[in-house]
Amino acid sequence: MLLATVPSAAQNAGDTVVAVEEEPAKIAPAEIPAAEPPPTTITVRGAPPPRSASEAVVDKRVLQAAPHRNASELLLTVPGVFVSQHGGEGKAHQIFFRGFDAVHGQDIEIWAAGAPVNDVSNIHGQGYADLHFLIPEVVREIRSTPGNYDPQQGDFAVAGTMRFELGYAEPGVTAKASLGSFGTRRYLLAYHPKDASDATFGAVEVYSTDGFGPSRAARHASGIGQTTYDFGRGITGRVMASAYAGRYDSAGVLRLDDIESGRVDRLATYDPKQGGYSSRAQLVFELKSQDAEAQEGRPASWSISPFVVQRSLKLRSDFTGFLTSPEGDSIQQRNDATTIGATASFRRELSLFSSHDALEAGLLLRSDSIEQSQHRLSLRNDLVTDDLLSQGIDAEVRATDAAGYLDASLHPVRRVTLRGGLRADGLSYMTDDKGGKAAGQTRSALGAQLSKRGTLDVIVFPGLNALASYGEGFRSPQARSLGDGETTPFTRVVSYEAGLRFRDALRFQSSLAVYHTRLSDDLVFDQATARNELVPGTARTGVSANIVAEPTDWFVSSTSFTYTRAVFVTSDARYEKGDLLPYVPQIVVRSDLAVTPRLGRVWGHDVQSHFGVAFTYLGRRPLPYAEMGHDAFLTDASVSVRLGPVETGIEAFNLFDADWYDGEFNYASEFSGAASLVPIRHVTVGPPRTLFWSFSIHV
Amino acid sequence: MHTLPPITRTLQNWLRSLARAAAWGAGLSVAGLALGAGIQACSSDSKDATSGKRVVLHTRVAVDDVATAKFASAVGWNITLTKALVSAGPFYYFDGAPPLVLREEHKGWQYAARLLGLGLAHAHPGHYQAGNAMGQMLESASIDLLDGAFDLPNGEGVTGTYRSARFTFAAPAGSGSGSLDGHVALTEGKAEKDGEPPRFFRAFADLDAIEKSASQAHIEGCEFTEVDVEDDGTVTATVNPKIWFDLVDFAGADEGSADAPAEFPDDSQPQIAFVLGVTQLSAYKFRYSSP
Numbered sequence: 001m002l003l004a005t006v007p008s009a010a011q012n013a014g015d016t017v018v019a020v021e022e023e024p025a026k027i028a029p030a031e032i033p034a035a036e037p038p039p040t041t042i043t044v045r046g047a048p049p050p051r052s053a054s055e056a057v058v059d060k061r062v063l064q065a066a067p068h069r070n071a072s073e074l075l076l077t078v079p080g081v082f083v084s085q086h087g088g089e090g091k092a093h094q095i096f097f098r099g100f101d102a103v104h105g106q107d108i109e110i111w112a113a114g115a116p117v118n119d120v121s122n123i124h125g126q127g128y129a130d131l132h133f134l135i136p137e138v139v140r141e142i143r144s145t146p147g148n149y150d151p152q153q154g155d156f157a158v159a160g161t162m163r164f165e166l167g168y169a170e171p172g173v174t175a176k177a178s179l180g181s182f183g184t185r186r187y188l189l190a191y192h193p194k195d196a197s198d199a200t201f202g203a204v205e206v207y208s209t210d211g212f213g214p215s216r217a218a219r220h221a222s223g224i225g226q227t228t229y230d231f232g233r234g235i236t237g238r239v240m241a242s243a244y245a246g247r248y249d250s251a252g253v254l255r256l257d258d259i260e261s262g263r264v265d266r267l268a269t270y271d272p273k274q275g276g277y278s279s280r281a282q283l284v285f286e287l288k289s290q291d292a293e294a295q296e297g298r299p300a301s302w303s304i305s306p307f308v309v310q311r312s313l314k315l316r317s318d319f320t321g322f323l324t325s326p327e328g329d330s331i332q333q334r335n336d337a338t339t340i341g342a343t344a345s346f347r348r349e350l351s352l353f354s355s356h357d358a359l360e361a362g363l364l365l366r367s368d369s370i371e372q373s374q375h376r377l378s379l380r381n382d383l384v385t386d387d388l389l390s391q392g393i394d395a396e397v398r399a400t401d402a403a404g405y406l407d408a409s410l411h412p413v414r415r416v417t418l419r420g421g422l423r424a425d426g427l428s429y430m431t432d433d434k435g436g437k438a439a440g441q442t443r444s445a446l447g448a449q450l451s452k453r454g455t456l457d458v459i460v461f462p463g464l465n466a467l468a469s470y471g472e473g474f475r476s477p478q479a480r481s482l483g484d485g486e487t488t489p490f491t492r493v494v495s496y497e498a499g500l501r502f503r504d505a506l507r508f509q510s511s512l513a514v515y516h517t518r519l520s521d522d523l524v525f526d527q528a529t530a531r532n533e534l535v536p537g538t539a540r541t542g543v544s545a546n547i548v549a550e551p552t553d554w555f556v557s558s559t560s561f562t563y564t565r566a567v568f569v570t571s572d573a574r575y576e577k578g579d580l581l582p583y584v585p586q587i588v589v590r591s592d593l594a595v596t597p598r599l600g601r602v603w604g605h606d607v608q609s610h611f612g613v614a615f616t617y618l619g620r621r622p623l624p625y626a627e628m629g630h631d632a633f634l635t636d637a638s639v640s641v642r643l644g645p646v647e648t649g650i651e652a653f654n655l656f657d658a659d660w661y662d663g664e665f666n667y668a669s670e671f672s673g674a675a676s677l678v679p680i681r682h683v684t685v686g687p688p689r690t691l692f693w694s695f696s697i698h699v
Numbered sequence: 700m701h702t703l704p705p706i707t708r709t710l711q712n713w714l715r716s717l718a719r720a721a722a723w724g725a726g727l728s729v730a731g732l733a734l735g736a737g738i739q740a741c742s743s744d745s746k747d748a749t750s751g752k753r754v755v756l757h758t759r760v761a762v763d764d765v766a767t768a769k770f771a772s773a774v775g776w777n778i779t780l781t782k783a784l785v786s787a788g789p790f791y792y793f794d795g796a797p798p799l800v801l802r803e804e805h806k807g808w809q810y811a812a813r814l815l816g817l818g819l820a821h822a823h824p825g826h827y828q829a830g831n832a833m834g835q836m837l838e839s840a841s842i843d844l845l846d847g848a849f850d851l852p853n854g855e856g857v858t859g860t861y862r863s864a865r866f867t868f869a870a871p872a873g874s875g876s877g878s879l880d881g882h883v884a885l886t887e888g889k890a891e892k893d894g895e896p897p898r899f900f901r902a903f904a905d906l907d908a909i910e911k912s913a914s915q916a917h918i919e920g921c922e923f924t925e926v927d928v929e930d931d932g933t934v935t936a937t938v939n940p941k942i943w944f945d946l947v948d949f950a951g952a953d954e955g956s957a958d959a960p961a962e963f964p965d966d967s968q969p970q971i972a973f974v975l976g977v978t979q980l981s982a983y984k985f986r987y988s989s990p
Contacts, residue, residue, distance in 0.1 A: 674839075678833070
């Protein structure tokens with residue numbers, strides 16, 4: 001972002017950074033200063049220079065084009081992303097991104113408003129990232145950085161990084177009530193000071209639903225507040241605080257043959273005791289300076305952003321029925337984590353090849369204190385039934401990540417920019433194992449990773465850039481898997497990408513990229529253990545195309561197509577080189593369109609309308625044993641009308657009521673009758689058509 | 700010069716932008732599809748599927764040939780069966796190696812010693828590691844072993860190496876279950892031995908009695924003739940009732956008659972030995988054959 005300050009009483013500059021080589025910036029019409037005094041502040045937002053051809057910034061117009069039930073679904077607008085919610089409305093979504101089944105976040109680094117979202121060594125899954133705390137209305141943009149070409153990208157940036165930036169532009173108080181199918185109710189109260197930037201706001205959301213079938217009820221409440229302050233002399237500050245808690249039921253899986261034979265209803269559940277609780281509280285401070293340390297006439301800037309996050313998770317799930325115990329295989333997991341840390345950076349312009357060259361140094365410090373447990377519970381009386389074959393887990397983990405990076409931006413010849421640098425990460429873990437065979441053991445491990453990253457950006461002609469990128473990254477292991485004194489065995493990632501980006505002023509953007517990513521080893525859902533297990537090295541090769549058009553102020557469309565082929569590149573006893581990686585969808589297509597014409601004026605107010613629609617296609621989802629999962633094609637739509645302070649609308653999800661499965665897995669289970677020890681297809685049923693009516697008042 | 704009204708100009712600009720966007724979109728789509736096809740083509744060295752595949756396993760139960768005629772038991776009785784019924788439950792096949800099992804060629808004294816509580820140094824199913832389940836047949840059926848091979852419903856499996864199996868007994872169900880009179884294994888026949896009057900017997904094993912020797916009435920670690928299954932085929936479970944009688948000393952059984960065979964007295968050696976015989980691994984063998 002870039003801030004141009006007209007002599008003013010600037011109040012808000014929350015997210016403003018000098019970045020000379022930013023992509024063309026957008027000036028919101030409402031923010032153009034009046035011809036006459038009083039002077040005002042112009043906030044100009046532009047994206048930092050891209051690190052790859054397929055990098056995308058999804059702005060508010062596209063985010064709001066079609067309806068979304070929650071912030072995780074906003075990720076659907078990011079090219080190459082598909083999300084599903086197989087564990088109930090409260091468990092972290094499963095995210096697929098460019099040939100990666102990131103499950104709940106193991107392959108995608110996620111940040112929200114300057115705080116990390118991924119849980120380190122979460123008991124339910126590495127990198128567990130629960131986005132339910134985010135209120136979708138206050139997400140201003142999502143910055144998608146595929147691959148790992150930016151030295152700022154750290155742990156979990158295997159498939160890429162998603163950064164949620166927050167903002168709420170509607171001035172005054174917004175009160176919104178929504179009623180929907182299946183007893184769903186949602187209330188939103190938001191406030192944004194009229195004279196402040198959209199980075200200053202407060203919002204509260206309360207949500208409850210009976211769910212679209214048995215064991216699908218959910219309730220949650222979330223509040224987010226953020227404010228910015230201009231200290232003068234180019235120094236700005238931002239504070240963000242949020243709190244969230246949610247309780248939800250989960251229907252879990254059904255055997256596909258039970259559904260297809262009619263033995264069970266497709267909305268039924270085998271185990272109604274599944275579900276969970278989740279909470280999150282966080283506080284982020286940010287202090288930024290621009291030009292504060294200008295030396296020899298060269299601009300410099302710095303920032304420091306400490307954060308603290310507290311997370312709790314309780315989850316009860318049952319994937320296998322009575323396979324491991326006649327008392328039932330219900331698993332209870334607990335994970336409590338407190339994260340403290342900070343990011344900081346210093347950027348200075350240099351004159352190596354041109355006056356626009358720059359060098360940035362940054363660091364990330366993060367410490368996680370984690371308590372976690374896992375026990376098998378009786379379905380009959382909820383007592384713990386751990387045994388030798390299903391040993392309980394009780395552990396405390398202390399994880400520390402200290403990272404630093406250097407990032408240069410050089411212009412050796414006209415039209416050519418080189419960006420990139422080095423990143424060094426040191427990760428350490430100390431684990432107190434209090435359960436199972438390892439009870440009483442304390443183990444510690446430490447490892448380091450040096451990553452090289454770079455991007456070559458060539459201007460072919462004004463508006464058209466050709467980019468080639470190279471990046472190395474890593475994914476940290478589960479702390480409990482490490483032996484004492486072990487050098488942390490990172491999953492090492494190497495990514496390549498080449499492509500074109502075209503930008504026609506602000507009305508039209510497009511990109512086309514080919515990419516290839518190789519992992520030294522990988523994690524894949526294992527049908528024998530019903531969890532992600534280590535598998536041989538893998539590679540993804542794919543192509544991504546994205547086109548965003550905003551030809552008028554009342555029309556916006558964004559369409560993306562991603563095809564990825566994910567294969568094993570080495571063999572072991574179970575997987576052969578060249579075989580497809582299971583569970584990773586090969587084709588993801590998404591299109592968001594919105595038409596927002598002004599219909600006229602009534603009683604002195606504009607009649608503003610919004611018609612939005614989104615199409616999502618998920619195709620070719622390989623499953624173990626040479627099978628393919630079901631494709632899914634979903635349509636969401638919305639229509640709303642606003643007259644002055646009053647707005648009403650209808651949102652429809654899965655408009656055509658497609659029967660679809662948001663999760664498909666192959667593994668052994670025993671839910672009824674004889675146990676199937678040979679992996680068979682289990683599914684989680686996707687939501688049917690769901691309608692919401694909403695009424696809002698803006699004052 | 701004619702001046703277009705503002706709304707017309709706006710519409711023109713919008714249509715122009717839209718046309719440009721459509722052209723770019725079409726171009727991108729074609730390029731993307733071409734690249735996708737190229738990636739697919741360049742991956743010609745790899746198959747377009749995940750590892751392994753599912754196979755259909757036709758399943759049948761047959762009786763070992765040795766039991767269709769008079770056979771000699773390990774303790775010296777010559778036995779002729781006139782009836783041999785069994786109620787078999789699900790079958791499972793694994794890639795784990797079967798345990799070392801006692802075989803019929805072992806001396807009778809070894810069995811006797813075992814009955815007397817004298818342990819033998821053989822591996823037992825407790826050391827057996829089944830490994831991954833490769834196939835299964837989940838239905839149960841009541842089978843007349845002397846009536847020729849009995850076809851069970853198709854089972855399912857996956858490709859890979861099959862090396863061991865689980866044979867299970869189940870409560871009688873389906874056609875033929877009535878003949879079992881509630882037992883899970885039932886035999887009738889004649890046992891002869893020099894110097895002994897012939898015994899016309901009716902031997903049976905109930906589910907609860909079997910479960911005392913074999914947890915959940917599962918006979919774990921049965922031999923599956925090692926094979927790499929790569930396609931649909933037939934799994935044949937061969938039951939050898941001779942093993943059931945190897946430990947039975949008919950001296951402790953009533954004589955009975957051809958028309959009224961005698962049941963083994965409760966808790967007698969013949970009854971206990973018969974139930975133990977029914978739970979012997981070596982009484983059940985599996986093999987795969989391609990069509």
